[in-house]
Amino acid sequence: MQSKSSCQSILFFQNLTLVYRWIGRTIGTCALVFGLFTGSHCSITDTDSDQAINLALLAFLSQTEFIPYSVTFKATWSAATHSGGTLGIPANPHFSIPVGAVHSPVLNFWQTGQRASNGLEKLAENGDFTPVDSEMLNGGAISVFYGTAFDSPGSVTMKFSVTKDASAVTLLSMVAPSPDWFVGVGSVDLKEQGAFVSSKTMDLYMYDAGTDSGAAFIAADLDTNPQAPISLIADTPLVGNPVGTFTFKRQ
Ligand SMILES: [Ca+2]
Numbered sequence: 441m442q443s444k445s446s447c448q449s450i451l452f453f454q455n456l457t458l459v460y461r462w463i464g465r466t467i468g469t470c471a472l473v474f475g476l477f478t479g480s481h482c483s484i485t486d487t488d489s490d491q492a493i494n495l496a497l498l499a500f501l502s503q504t505e506f507i508p509y510s511v512t513f514k515a516t517w518s519a520a521t522h523s524g525g526t527l528g529i530p531a532n533p534h535f536s537i538p539v540g541a542v543h544s545p546v547l548n549f550w551q552t553g554q555r556a557s558n559g560l561e562k563l564a565e566n567g568d569f570t571p572v573d574s575e576m577l578n579g580g581a582i583s584v585f586y587g588t589a590f591d592s593p594g595s596v597t598m599k600f601s602v603t604k605d606a607s608a609v610t611l612l613s614m615v616a617p618s619p620d621w622f623v624g625v626g627s628v629d630l631k632e633q634g635a636f637v638s639s640k641t642m643d644l645y646m647y648d649a650g651t652d653s654g655a656a657f658i659a660a661d662l663d664t665n666p667q668a669p670i671s672l673i674a675d676t677p678l679v680g681n682p683v684g685t686f687t688f689k690r691q
């Protein structure tokens with residue numbers, strides 16, 4: 441399982457900087473072309489271009505509202521809640537570093553009945569927060585965020601920001617130890633009927649990524665080939681008995 445201290449949205453701001461510079465360069469180029477056609481005495485220097493970049497940055501920031509949220513992953517999975525099923529419970533129940541993404545609600549990076557991506561396979565089998573994070577960024581997410589691994593029962597809180605267009609969140613964490621089981625939500629829209637919710641709590645159930653055929657929490661690696669669709673784990677008492685919650689709160 442990967443180990444990493446909390447890392448916050450670095451890629452997003454790197455990408456944003458590139459966008460700002462592109463906007464600034466475009467404005468500078470347009471001004472230069474305008475000057476050539478009008479014959480106006482306007483020389484475009486690096487300073488002018490930098491000023492254009494700063495103006496574009498200010499304009500972008502003034503028009504984009506970032507709404508801060510926190511999400512608390514509270515795990516209740518323990519011998520006290522889940523020892524009665526045929527699966528039992530492992531000796532050291534825990535969850536991998538949660539990885540989240542902020543994106544448009546029209547995007548959905550996983551759901552039951554579909555095949556898991558390579559990144560989701562790595563997360564569900566090994567607890568790796570990458571490459572599923574870069575998969576989501578490459579797929580249109582505006583930012584990604586991370587928590588820390590923790591024993592269950594326990595909890596971790598993460599922070600992120602949404603916008604009016606990127607108002608949805610996807611959040612994933614491996615059930616550990618397990619063959620390819622995970623908890624998560626896909627494309628939860630924090631904007632309902634046009635307004636951002638102040639608080640929202642969702643029960644968590646275990647899913648099988650369909651990428652390893654191990655049948656118990658501790659089992660030898662057994663790659664599922666061909667890959668099976670993602671499914672809710674049907675073993676009792678897991679169904680109808682959540683293993684925890686995600687609680688989103690507007691800050
Ligand atoms: Ca499986």
Ligand SMILES: [Ca+2]
Pocket residue numbers: 561565651652662663664
């Ligand atoms: Ca596999």
